[in-house]
Structures are given as structure tokens and as C-alpha cells.
Amino acid sequence: MTKTYRVGIVGSGFGVRSHLPALTAHPRFEVAALASPNSAARVAAERNIPQSFASCAEMVAGAKLDAVVVAAPPFTHRDDVLAVLAGGLHVLCEKPFALNVVQAQEMVDAAKRAGTAAGVSHEFRWIPERLALKELTDNGHVAPLRDIEVTQLAGWLRTDGTRKRGWWFDRARGGGIGGALLSHSIDTATWLAGRPPVSSSGLLRTANPNRHDSEGPFESTADDGAFATIDYGDGLVARLVCDATVAVDQFTLAVHGANRTAVASGTNVHDLRLFAVGNEDTDELECKQSPYARYAAVDPHVPYLMELYDEWIRQVETGRSTLPTFEDALATQRVLESIGYRA
Secondary structure: OOOEEEEEEOOHHHHHHHHHHHHHOOEEEEEEEEEEEOOOHHHHHHOOEEEEEHHHHHHHHHHOOOOOEOOOOOHHHHHHHHHHOOOOEEEEEOOOOOOOOOOHHHHHHHHHHHOOOOEEEEEHHHHHHHHHHHHHHHHOOOOOEEEEEEEEOOOOOOOOOOOOOOOHHHHHHOOHHHHHHHHHHHHHHHHOOOOOOOOEEEEEEOOOEEEEEEEEEOOOOOOOOEEEEEEEEOEEEEEEEEEOOHHHHHEEEEEEOOOOOEEEEEOOOEEEEEEEEEOOEEEEEOOOOOOOOOHHHOOHHHHHHHHHHHHHHHHHHHHOOOOOOOHHHHHHHHHHOOOOOOO
């Protein structure tokens, strides 16, 4: 008989908006509990989640669970993940993984001691165009790989942006573009490279520290742009740009080899076209849709999260999967810290 895993969610923001519908739609999970310091009881009642708790530690102690998705703000990740692992449960942690390398290493060490399936929610690896780029680099169609380019441009942190104040605008609590977006870009580059970074450099920039919301003016200490250059050795470099203060919405992911280039581009990470460019021709490539593509209408992250969960289950049941690991997240954290993301 196929096992159904009882899972708890920590966090009532992205955890409820994206993870909850993805877990609910997935045939191998049952959402049994929600933890959040202020809204768990209300949201659990609205969403028919059986139990609610004020903290992750209380949920681990008070609910009968197999696994936990930690999707609370990054300043709680270390304590929440350690509580889950101490309870002997499987864990999936949102990015940014930690506030600094020391915290990330603590979680890596705790996961090794626990021996449970521990992964990180880099669901963007399962976007069809990214999977295609990975196949093109792995099979030598783009080779030898020399340059990885990831550029994400948006305007939602311009001075006329409407995002409300909160932890997201506080660098000390893990706010900013570096943790929110560049962490995905770093993971993608390292995944495509197939090896960890040798060195990295870059910077975080706050172009618009003076902001307004419905309550009036406030100051942001978090970055609204994040930029990194990564050396993977053996002639391979990645160039990463995330800027949320510009006039256009544009996403570009390109792999440049000595023989050809492949590039996925569009207005955002979910709406891409893929091209292979050689010396004499350019071809548009069709990509196979996610097996869960029908759930994108609920939330665009849901299909990729469901594929991520498939790998989480494989890790639980076989010990072998393509689940993004805590070690992968530690490598990403080192790059983030090299450009100033730490608290």
C-alpha cells in the first residue's frame, strides 16, 4: 500500500499561498497542521487544516507528522529546521536557507545526524526550460560550458512600489532581493555547472531606501538589487543580476558554450521561450510541460513544487533523488555571504 505522508507547514504567507495547494493536490501528502505565530488558528479554520500551532516547535511536539515544510521568514529557519530534525522528521526548507554561513552549517550538520530526508525549495529547477538547459549542458550539446548568465529584472521595488513594510525590508532579518531572488539564480547556476563554486564576488545595492506604504514613510535597509560573479573553475564563470527597481520585466537564463548558446527568455521566470543558437542557425526548442501543469492556474509555483515533492518522496523512500540538498544550500549561502548577505 502506498504511504501518504502527514505534513505540517510553518508559515502562513508563501506556505499557504503556494505550498498548501501544491501539497493538497499531491496524492502522497496530507496537510495535517499549520504553524504561525499570529494567524495559524484563523488560516487553519479557513483552509480546513486540522490543527494549528503558534510555533514550529509546538507543532512538532503536538501533531503526529512525518514531515514539515518550513516556509516562514528566513530569520526563523535555523530554529525551525533544528526543531524538525530533533523530532526525527523529514524537512523541506524555503530559501534563503539561513541568515549566514554559520547557521547553514549548523543545519547541514543536524540533518546528517538526524538521517532524515532534508531538502531546500528551489522548485525553479523544474521549470521546463531550465530542465531543457540542464539536459543540453549535461549531454554536451552546449560544450564546453564557458559562461552562465542569469538576469532577472522587475519594477516592484521602484519608489512607486506598493509592497508593505515588514521583515522583508529589514536586512538583519533576511529581507531583500539577494535572499529572495538571487538565491534561486545561484542555485540554478551551480546546478547547471554541476560543481560547487570555487570563488565569488559581488554586491548588494539599496537604490530606494526611502519608501512609503499605506501607513506612511519608512526606511528599507534591505537590498533591492543583487549582483554576483561566480568562478566554477576550469574556465566556467556565472554572471548573475537581480534588480527590482527598473522599468521592464525581463528574465534571461543563458548557457554559453564554445560550440553554441542556449537561452531561455521572457517577461518572467514562468513565461519563457527557449532558443539554441549556433554559428549558422537559430532554433526554437519546444519543452515538455510539467506533468502537473494543470495546477498552474492555482498558483504558478504549484506544478514545480509538486515535482520537487516527488523528489522529496524519492529521497525518503530510496535515499536517492535530485532533491536540492542542504549541502547545495550551504554552497549558495557562501556565495550570498561573499556579496554581503549575512546577519
